[in-house]
Amino acid sequence: MTTLVIGANGQIGRQLCALAHDAGLAIRAMVRDPDQVAWFEARGIPAVVADLEGDFAHALEGCDELVFTAGSGPHTGPDKTLLIDLHGAMRAVDLAAERGLRRFVMVSALRAEDPQAAPEKLRPYMAAKRAADAYLAASPVPRVILKPGRLTDAPASGRVATSLAEAGGDNTVSRANVARVLCHLLQARELVDRDIHLLDGERPIAEALN
Template sequence: MTTLVIGANGQIGKQFCELAQQAGTPIKAMVRSEEQASWFNDHGIDTVVADLEGEFEHAFEGCDQVVFTAGSGPHTGPDKTLMVDLFGAIRTADIAKQKGLSRYIMISAMRAEQPLEAPEKMRPYMAAKFAADVHLRNSGVPYVILKPGRLTDEAASQQFASSIDEAGDNQISRANVAHALFHTVQTSSLANQEYLLLDGTRSIGEIIQ
């Protein structure tokens, strides 16, 4: 089963791709340019050049499931949030449905369903995530939605929690999200499930069952 990784060049996506490559898990990294592809090619990772804001249906060829870990980033405006985090995610679900993919694994965000409670500058992003998640749930494609808390650059502890009460905080390292994503990709029986992810004290297998 080959997994298309949309957002492969992002911080979570690249760490996930490394984990998959080391384990021999078949993936295809979708990147925006040949320049970005060079790192993946050097690491023996199959790549496809496609733009989430353009035509990218060809990237799905030969893939059985898709991971969406793309993001417009903190330094862009609401226009990019609309095109990447919202419309890009929606189009991914539509193409996945059209092509009969077995699963769509979404990296969303904790409390995406409550965008008005987010800091003002984060509200467009949260609203985009909320709408994209709703579209995915109703797309007819089997899905898993992972909802990490506030992201940090700490090293992977591979220890998780599934609530703020349990974690005592609202954060999780990008490295831990990558490990959770890898576990989800490898667990093909998971479908139509959603999981809150925070740094904690339990294994990912205890959180994602």
């Protein structure tokens, strides 16, 4: 069972790949720049160079499931949001369906359910995420859509909440906790066809998700 991580060189992606590798899971990191390969290979993590804006079908060869944690980033315009966060995600869903992947884990966003509720500059991103989530949910591919709150660089606590009410209204979650949750999902293969809101909280990850 091999999992392709699209967006592996991002802040969440790197942490996920390291955690999954340490847990003995078969991971393949998809990166856009050949210079990014060395970080993964130094840690014994196989990496493949592919671009969401180009041909990336080869990256899925031999993979059984996919984690999509790619993003256009905060310093790009709406054009990259459309090409990566929306069209790139949709193309990944199409490839997963064509190849009969057993699961697609999408890293979305809490406010994607209501883009108008997000800060104005984030609304195109949230709208793209909402559309990509809907496209995945309508596909035949078994899915988990993870919807983290506002991301922080706090250390991993290993404790989360799955609703704003449970989190006491705090809409934040650390990238480190998101990576830990993703690693748990890769080991909990029975979890499919679920949308999961994710915030920092008080429950252990396994308890909150299972």
